Amino acid sequence: MTAMKLEKLVYYCQGWHLARHNRALFGETIEAWRQGPVVPELYEHHRRQYTISQWPWGNGTELTATELATVRWVTNEYGSFSAVELSRMTHHELPWKAARGPLPDSANSSAPVSTEIMRSYYSRQIADTETAVALATANAALEGVEFDEEWQDRLRDVASGTISADELIAAEIARISGD
Template identity: 30%
Template sequence: MNLSTQISPISISNFFVNKAISEGVELTPMKLLKLVYLAHGWHLGLNNATPLISEAVQAWKFGPVINSVYHDFKSFKDSQITSLGFDPTTLTYPILSDTQKTPLLLKVWDVYKNWTGLELSALTHEDGSPWDTVWNKQGGKNKQGAIIPNDLIADYYMKKSGKSNG
């Protein structure tokens, strides 16, 4: 795994925050978490490549969570996010470079921007989803911060895209 090609989840979050603010689209912490997760999932499934984000996805009671994104934006609760996230590892409010603003991220935004956080949550909780597999079938509910493996996420989104593993 080449960490240099992975992106800080806060950078991806800030991409979605900027899009929401500029387009006047509702963006709550729950919706943001799901958008970052979906971008990561579709990246893995379509590209069968290095993970998009530099942090593991965890299975929590209410779905897949990227810990840094949750903690950075939880103060907004159920309200509109109005400011960028801060990355304590770089001491910045990271923004994606033009080369990192991939067509995939733009597509994820265009497809899911009008979904609510609850609708996206239901989508990520579907039977057989990576979260469902780890949380309900592999005992993740009995472990705090159970990791959803990237290969499980990749396989799921690869199947959803119609691609095969072989």
């Protein structure tokens, strides 16, 4: 993986761990660099390396089950994105933007990213199943589309993780096309 992608995945691990468990995954500061969030202590280990092929620092077996679950979830959810895509995503999110204030994206910065803002921001991204279905139904209604009870049940399946959104979309395409 690229060093830049590693930095962004570490950032997302911290954010989601703060949101779900109300405590930091690690104690090091994250800074709002031009390319997105960076942990300077981590950066020092991979400085001048484009690709990370091995990592002799740290010990993954020291992670608790909860910490490991966070890391696995983040890698599953964000691992398919490129380093550039992850960087762009962070540039649109409040924690990085708040740390940088009025600085343009192109400006250098070592401003710390607030763990409290990260916790608050990512906590707001979590919704229970019924809230997620209600929000999706309301958003669709604003677009002139009404979700009947059957569709709301299918959305509950997606929100609860029973099926993926991709599986639901594929099933609906197959239904519409008669396959």
